Amino acid sequence: MSGETSSSVAHSEGEPSQGWRRFFENLRNSAREQAHIFAQSRMAVAGLVILIFYVVIALISPYIVPYGPYERIYTDAGGWAKLQPPSLAHPLGTTESAYDVLSQLLLGARIAMFVGLLGAFMVAIIGTTVGLVAGYYGGWVDEIVMRIVDVLYGLPFIPFVIVLVTVLGASVWNIILGISLLYWLSTARVVRSEVLTVRERPYVEAAEAAGASDFRIMAVHILPNVIPLAALYAAIAVGYSIVAQASIAFLGFGDPTIPSWGVMLQRAFVTQSFGTAWWWVFPPGLSITMVVTGAYLVGRGYEEVVNPQLQEK
Amino acid sequence: MVNKRYLARRFLLMVISIFTVATILFFLFRMVPGGPMSAIMSPRMTEAARQRVIENFGLNEPLWKQYLLYMWQLLHLNLGQSFYYGQTVKTLILDRFYNTMALMLTAFLISYTVGIYLGAQLGWIRGTSKERAGMLVVLLVRSTPVFWTGMIVLYVFAFKLNLFPLGGMRGVGAQYSGPVSKFLSVDFLYHLVLPVFTLCTYYTGLPLLLMRNNLLEVLSEDYIDTARAKGLTNRRILFRHAARNAVLPVVTAFAIAIGFAVGGQVLIETVFSWPGLGREMVKASLRSDYPVAQGAFLLLSTIVISMNFFADLAYTYLDPRVRLGGT
Numbered sequence: 001m002s003g004e005t006s007s008s009v010a011h012s013e014g015e016p017s018q019g020w021r022r023f024f025e026n027l028r029n030s031a032r033e034q035a036h037i038f039a040q041s042r043m044a045v046a047g048l049v050i051l052i053f054y055v056v057i058a059l060i061s062p063y064i065v066p067y068g069p070y071e072r073i074y075t076d077a078g079g080w081a082k083l084q085p086p087s088l089a090h091p092l093g094t095t096e097s098a099y100d101v102l103s104q105l106l107l108g109a110r111i112a113m114f115v116g117l118l119g120a121f122m123v124a125i126i127g128t129t130v131g132l133v134a135g136y137y138g139g140w141v142d143e144i145v146m147r148i149v150d151v152l153y154g155l156p157f158i159p160f161v162i163v164l165v166t167v168l169g170a171s172v173w174n175i176i177l178g179i180s181l182l183y184w185l186s187t188a189r190v191v192r193s194e195v196l197t198v199r200e201r202p203y204v205e206a207a208e209a210a211g212a213s214d215f216r217i218m219a220v221h222i223l224p225n226v227i228p229l230a231a232l233y234a235a236i237a238v239g240y241s242i243v244a245q246a247s248i249a250f251l252g253f254g255d256p257t258i259p260s261w262g263v264m265l266q267r268a269f270v271t272q273s274f275g276t277a278w279w280w281v282f283p284p285g286l287s288i289t290m291v292v293t294g295a296y297l298v299g300r301g302y303e304e305v306v307n308p309q310l311q312e313k
Numbered sequence: 314m315v316n317k318r319y320l321a322r323r324f325l326l327m328v329i330s331i332f333t334v335a336t337i338l339f340f341l342f343r344m345v346p347g348g349p350m351s352a353i354m355s356p357r358m359t360e361a362a363r364q365r366v367i368e369n370f371g372l373n374e375p376l377w378k379q380y381l382l383y384m385w386q387l388l389h390l391n392l393g394q395s396f397y398y399g400q401t402v403k404t405l406i407l408d409r410f411y412n413t414m415a416l417m418l419t420a421f422l423i424s425y426t427v428g429i430y431l432g433a434q435l436g437w438i439r440g441t442s443k444e445r446a447g448m449l450v451v452l453l454v455r456s457t458p459v460f461w462t463g464m465i466v467l468y469v470f471a472f473k474l475n476l477f478p479l480g481g482m483r484g485v486g487a488q489y490s491g492p493v494s495k496f497l498s499v500d501f502l503y504h505l506v507l508p509v510f511t512l513c514t515y516y517t518g519l520p521l522l523l524m525r526n527n528l529l530e531v532l533s534e535d536y537i538d539t540a541r542a543k544g545l546t547n548r549r550i551l552f553r554h555a556a557r558n559a560v561l562p563v564v565t566a567f568a569i570a571i572g573f574a575v576g577g578q579v580l581i582e583t584v585f586s587w588p589g590l591g592r593e594m595v596k597a598s599l600r601s602d603y604p605v606a607q608g609a610f611l612l613l614s615t616i617v618i619s620m621n622f623f624a625d626l627a628y629t630y631l632d633p634r635v636r637l638g639g640t
Binding site for chain 2: 147150151153154155156157158159160162163164165166167168239243246247250251252253265268269274275276278281282284285288289290292293296297
């Protein structure tokens with residue numbers, strides 16, 4: 001069945017699935033091209049190394065952590081080994097509840113990378129689609145979409161997620177829902193203005209004259225041009241999403257059963273231990289900073305290569 | 314002056330925005346665990362009080378009537394009663410509002426001034442290793458979660474050095490005769506230092522980066538070459554000729570910056586126990602004091618929306634090209 005379809009596509013020119021094949025071919029070619037460009041930027045490669053490092057930690061952490069995230073550590077005397085400074089047995093010390101900081105830190109990478117990558121993916125998909133449709137159709141579609149964007153800009157993000165979590169329950173999914181609802185706005189705006197210029201180009205007119213469908217023009221002719229831009233915003237959204245999740249958890253709206261960097265900092269803050277236990281406070285904060293910086297470097301380094309104007313400066 | 318049609322359109326958009334936000338809130342809070350009743354009534358209320366609330370909010374009416382009633386109450390700024398404080402939400406959040414604005418505007422003013430100045434300087438020395446180092450610092454500071462910065466600042470300046478208070482807005486026993494003397498008292502300013510400093514590390518990045526990027530664009534203009542050819546000093550070229558033209562888009566970004574600022578505000582108020590709107594909202598949500606959470610959110614949102622409005626107005630006023638366009 002599938003063999004038949006592909007052979008018929010190869011033979012006849014006007015087959016509708018031809019567009020799809022061309023689309024994926026375009027996508028593959030441009031992906032290869034972009035990867036080549038990407039490797040030229042030292043900034044981007046450095047950022048990528050940081051991100052990959054944390055992704056690897058996230059993947060292997062359940063197998064390498066010395067203790068469970070909520071496994072109580074006891075002293076020789078039998079009491080809780082709480083707020084122990086770093087030692088050989090506990091390289092990052094212990095928390096107020098006598099948990100191992102290093103184990104929590106490593107496991108915290110899982111939720112951070114999950115929220116960061118999924119959040120960025122949602123932002124890229126929603127923002128690009130909305131920007132593409134608004135910019136391509138223009139007129140009242142554009143007007144309505146952009147007014148919706150304007151209204152949504154009036155919702156402050158962190159308070160909005162607090163409301164979502166209060167109403168729908170404290171879970172990572174609701175934080176991702178908040179990210180998906182509000183973080184696509186600037187991506188959509190930027191993609192839209194890019195689409196506005198791309199759609200005036202002669203080859204788009206040519207495709208229109210040749211009778212190509214709206215969908216085909218958008219997917220095959222316009223989308224490849226805005227992908228670099230969408231990628232930049234997705235990279236930045238990785239950082240935003242991670243900070244958002246940590247912030248919400250810090251305010252006490254995180255899921256306390258899942259170890260995360262935000263929950264660690266919240267515990268250190270609520271127990272007021274952060275005044276003494278630097279080993280508990282520094283690692284999660286530094287990890288967040290590193291991942292966010294890494295994601296930003298990836299996006300920025302890539303953009304500088306794609307947009308040579310920036311390099312001259 | 315500013316185009317009247319534009320002004321009317323922009324104003325309408327602001328009203329629609331606030332209206333939409335209120336509507337979203339209405340429907341969200343109908344979904345709280347325990348049903349809409351628990352969003353408005355405390356479980357500890359007496360039967361008579363319960364009946365009165367049901368009457369006031371029309372809880373025995375169909376949803377659309379409840380919605381109309383809610384909007385009607387909102388127009389009269391009736392946001393209900395706090396379960397926890399027993400005060401009306403209106404008085405409560407108004408009090409918190411001033412505290413929030415005092416902190417936010419101070420931090421904003423400083424950040425914008427410092428950000429624009431440093432951004433201009435960084436743009437001027439572009440391409441040097443000093444500039445790269447500066448940009449790296451900016452990037453790292455911007456990537457740091459603001460609440461963590463606050464904790465580190467407290468760790469260093471309050472716990473270790475004992476220079477500043479751990480949090481709050483006034484010392485033990487401090488009393489003021491009125492709001493003016495309160496916000497100008499030494500005690501208040503002393504409590505303001507650390508939160509403002511932390512917020513500045515968070516806010517300064519945006520104006521700084523924008524200023525630098527705009528300056529780079531402006532520096533390639535012909536009139537800068539002319540100024541150089543005239544033999545003006547670097548300082549004069551930078552501040553009299555280049556920076557003045559580069560600063561305009563930074564003003565528009567004010568709108569976006571305010572949106573960000575409110576989020577940072579919530580976190581910093583929590584870290585420094587600042588009795589502002591953000592912290593009140595967090596506490597209210599944690600203790601299921603829904604009327605306060607709702608009111609605080611609405612007010613925070615209104616701050617963002619109206620600041621956006623004023624930023625747009627300022628932009629049209631400052632940039633004649635926008636005025637002619639009329640849209």
